[in-house]
Each structure stands twice: as structure tokens, then as C-alpha cells.
Amino acid sequence: MDTTNIAEMSGNIATIGYGLATxxxxxxxxILVGKTAESTARQPEVSATxxxxxxxxxxxxxVLALLGIVAGLILT
Numbered sequence: 380m381d382t383t384n385i386a387e388m389s390g391n392i393a394t395i396g397y398g399l400a401t402x403x404x405x406x407x408x409x410i411l412v413g414k415t416a417e418s419t420a421r422q423p424e425v426s427a428t429x430x431x432x433x434x435x436x437x438x439x440x441x442v443l444a445l446l447g448i449v450a451g452l453i454l455t
Contacts, residue, residue, distance in 0.1 A: 400447025407440045
């Protein structure tokens with residue numbers, strides 16, 4: 380029985396890691412912004428505080444994405 384490769388994978392396997400490193404924070408930022416919008420709709424008087432906390436949370440989540448990409452570049 381002759382086994383042949385139907386599809387050949389080329390490139391670096393780290394590209395899958397880059398995609399996964401941005402997938403989680405992307406979902407996290409979406410949830411964070413959605414919940415902030417929902418909270419602002421419920422209590423508009425605290426929108427300034429919620430916005431400040433949202434920006435801080437987005438910064439922390441975005442650092443995770445950057446760490447994942449940098450770690451992938453360093454380890455390859």
C-alpha cells in the first residue's frame with residue numbers, strides 16, 4: 380500500500396501560536412467592552428469611572444497578546 384501525502388504543511392509551526400496568542404485577548408477585549416457598554420447603559424452616572432477601568436483592562440489584556448507574540452518570536 381502506497382501512502383502519499385495529500386497535503387503538505389509548509390512554514391513555521393509558530394504561526395499557529397501567534398494566532399492563538401491573539402485569539403484569547405481578542406475575545407477578552409470583546410467581552411470587556413461589551414460589559415462596559417452594558418454597565419454604562421444601566422448606570423450612566425458612573426460612565427467616566429467605567430471607561431477609565433475599561434481602558435486599563437484593555438491595556439492589561441493587550442499586554443498578554445504582545446507577550447504571546449514576542450515569546451513566539453524569541454523561542455523560534
